[in-house]
Amino acid sequence: MRAGRFLPGLAALFLLVFLLTPDSFAFLFRPLTRNNAPAIYHQTALLRLTVSHLSIVAIAVIASGLVGIVLGILVTRPRGREFLPLARSVTAIGQTFPPVAVLALAVPVMGFGTAPTLVALFLYGLLPVFENTLAGLTDQPAEILEAARGMGLTPLQRLWHVELPLALPLIISGIRLTAVISLGTATIGSTVAAPTLGEVIIAGLLSSNTAYVAQGGLVVSILAVLIHHGLSAAETNAARAAGRVG
Amino acid sequence: MIELQDLTRMFDGQPVVRDVSLTVEAGEIVTLVGTSGSGKTTLIRMINRLVEPSSGRVLIEGLDAASLPVHQLRRRIGYAIQGIGLFPHRSVAQNIATVPRLLGWPRARIEDRTDELLELFQLDPARFRDRMPHQLSGGQAQRVGTARALAARPDLLLLDEPFGALDPIIRAQAQTDLRAVQRRLGTTMILVTHDIDEAVLLGDRIAVMDAGRIVQYDRVARILAHPETDFVRAMTGGPEGVFRLLSLVAAAEIAEPGEAPGPPVDAATNLREVLSLCLSSGREALPLRSGGRVTLAAIRALAGRGGQ
Numbered sequence: 138m139r140a141g142r143f144l145p146g147l148a149a150l151f152l153l154v155f156l157l158t159p160d161s162f163a164f165l166f167r168p169l170t171r172n173n174a175p176a177i178y179h180q181t182a183l184l185r186l187t188v189s190h191l192s193i194v195a196i197a198v199i200a201s202g203l204v205g206i207v208l209g210i211l212v213t214r215p216r217g218r219e220f221l222p223l224a225r226s227v228t229a230i231g232q233t234f235p236p237v238a239v240l241a242l243a244v245p246v247m248g249f250g251t252a253p254t255l256v257a258l259f260l261y262g263l264l265p266v267f268e269n270t271l272a273g274l275t276d277q278p279a280e281i282l283e284a285a286r287g288m289g290l291t292p293l294q295r296l297w298h299v300e301l302p303l304a305l306p307l308i309i310s311g312i313r314l315t316a317v318i319s320l321g322t323a324t325i326g327s328t329v330a331a332p333t334l335g336e337v338i339i340a341g342l343l344s345s346n347t348a349y350v351a352q353g354g355l356v357v358s359i360l361a362v363l364i365h366h367g368l369s370a371a372e373t374n375a376a377r378a379a380g381r382v383g
Numbered sequence: 384m385i386e387l388q389d390l391t392r393m394f395d396g397q398p399v400v401r402d403v404s405l406t407v408e409a410g411e412i413v414t415l416v417g418t419s420g421s422g423k424t425t426l427i428r429m430i431n432r433l434v435e436p437s438s439g440r441v442l443i444e445g446l447d448a449a450s451l452p453v454h455q456l457r458r459r460i461g462y463a464i465q466g467i468g469l470f471p472h473r474s475v476a477q478n479i480a481t482v483p484r485l486l487g488w489p490r491a492r493i494e495d496r497t498d499e500l501l502e503l504f505q506l507d508p509a510r511f512r513d514r515m516p517h518q519l520s521g522g523q524a525q526r527v528g529t530a531r532a533l534a535a536r537p538d539l540l541l542l543d544e545p546f547g548a549l550d551p552i553i554r555a556q557a558q559t560d561l562r563a564v565q566r567r568l569g570t571t572m573i574l575v576t577h578d579i580d581e582a583v584l585l586g587d588r589i590a591v592m593d594a595g596r597i598v599q600y601d602r603v604a605r606i607l608a609h610p611e612t613d614f615v616r617a618m619t620g621g622p623e624g625v626f627r628l629l630s631l632v633a634a635a636e637i638a639e640p641g642e643a644p645g646p647p648v649d650a651a652t653n654l655r656e657v658l659s660l661c662l663s664s665g666r667e668a669l670p671l672r673s674g675g676r677v678t679l680a681a682i683r684a685l686a687g688r689g690g691q
Binding site: 278279280281282283284285286287288289290291294298299302303378379380 | 431433453454455456457458462464465466467468469470471472481482485515516517528531532541
């Protein structure tokens with residue numbers, strides 16, 4: 138338990154040092170290279186790729202988060218309830234339609250680069266946030282809502298002061314799922330020239346350089362672990378604030 | 384004064400409440416008693432319009448409840464339910480402050496009111512103000528729930544099986560406390576229960592409900608002494624019936640001059656307790672602390688006359 142507490146800090150520190158001075162870790166990756174190929178990817182700085190990878194993921198997650206939450210709220214209101222099955226189908230299709238296919242479809246319309254990647258990530262990330270928002274808003278103790286209604290909170294006040302705070306832990310958990318999924322999925326954006334860490338992995342694949350594949354994958358997975366950890370902590374805090382745990 | 388006029392509520396073409404008219408005097412507790420499915424919960428939920436009446440009117444101090452926006456109406460009527468429904472993400476003080484905050488009271492006034500209510504319900508403000516609901520026992524949560532319902536000095540407090548979730552010992556204490564709080568504040572209350580003993584203990588008047596109608600509405604003693612229908616008789620009577628009657632009468636009311644052995648009792652002690660003490664201590668009479676005595680014979684005679 139004690140060691141577990143320091144692990145994320147250590148991982149973050151390792152990542153930072155690696156991104157700032159990748160060459161000092163060349164000895165780690167050299168065994169994975171053949172024919173004296175370079176051990177560290179240099180065509181684009183790893184730090185720059187990491188920053189743009191994170192930016193793309195952040196934009197996509199914020200967008201699918203906002204849309205997913207708003208959609209979840211709308212279809213749980215009395216007037217929006219009839220759109221619930223429709224919203225469920227749309228987000229489920231977004232999740233089941235392969236992001237690679239989304240890229241392939243989007244490129245002819247939007248051209249190469251970041252835009253098709255954002256679209257693919259946005260659609261792919263919609264379902265977890267939406268479904269969790271839905272679960273959080275529908276699975277609430279009836280007596281709490283009854284008391285809120287009986288005391289004269291308006292529908293908007295009930296949503297803002299009662300329903301959303303109680304649903305927050307589940308909503309954050311949905312955002313966490315979306316963020317972790319998007320972080321990995323964003324790598325395929327580099328097949329259509331989006332500047333992500335996928336560029337390193339693809340370069341490794343094309344030149345049969347396992348060292349590239351390994352360092353690209355390593356950075357992405359450490360980022361995923363850190364984001365998972367951070368949002369899990371936020372979720373626990375929100376659950377405590379919502380009175381769910383002692 | 385609260386007036387219900389010809390209230391009817393239909394669900395799926397079936398009347399759940401039919402043509403109920405009832406007047407509740409200001410400052411009184413009316414207990415609404417009936418079996419489950421008798422429509423008693425639907426009836427009080429029509430007062431704060433959690434259920435809209437199919438027909439009929441509710442007048443609160445002469446004002447038609449239908450004439451106000453529903454959230455404003457509800458802020459004037461306290462509402463406490465069996466599940467309590469404290470907001471788990473808000474502290475005790477924030478829970479109690481809910482309606483005053485909605486009404487835009489200044490902060491200092493809200494804080495004073497919160498502490499005042501906590502003290503009234505025997506919860507030390509310094510210890511309980513900042514607690515979260517999950518840190519409260521069932522009895523404490525119930526008191527906070529009632530305090531929250533009373534926070535904005537409502538004209539009327541509706542209580543729907545407020546003690547249903549409490550164990551018998553805590554329930555008895557909660558009933559006594561509610562009665563005491565009501566005596567101090569003078570709030571008009573309508574309390575729904577399926578427990579006739581609770582109805583007798585807390586009510587100034589009892590309304591007995593059966594199949595969506597009020598079958599009898601009267602002062603507690605009269606309901607017990609003169610049940611008008613078989614249903615009311617079945618509800619109030621049974622082997623316990625005579626004890627309910629005795630529980631309404633204070634020892635002083637049938638006291639006579641004279642001496643009796645053993646430790647004395649208060650003049651306000653009810654005859655049910657006096658009887659119990661007589662039987663358990665094997666005495667024919669008990670002395671009153673204020674002088675005089677109560678005899679078993681007098682209790683027997685009173686019970687024989689139906690409490691009159």
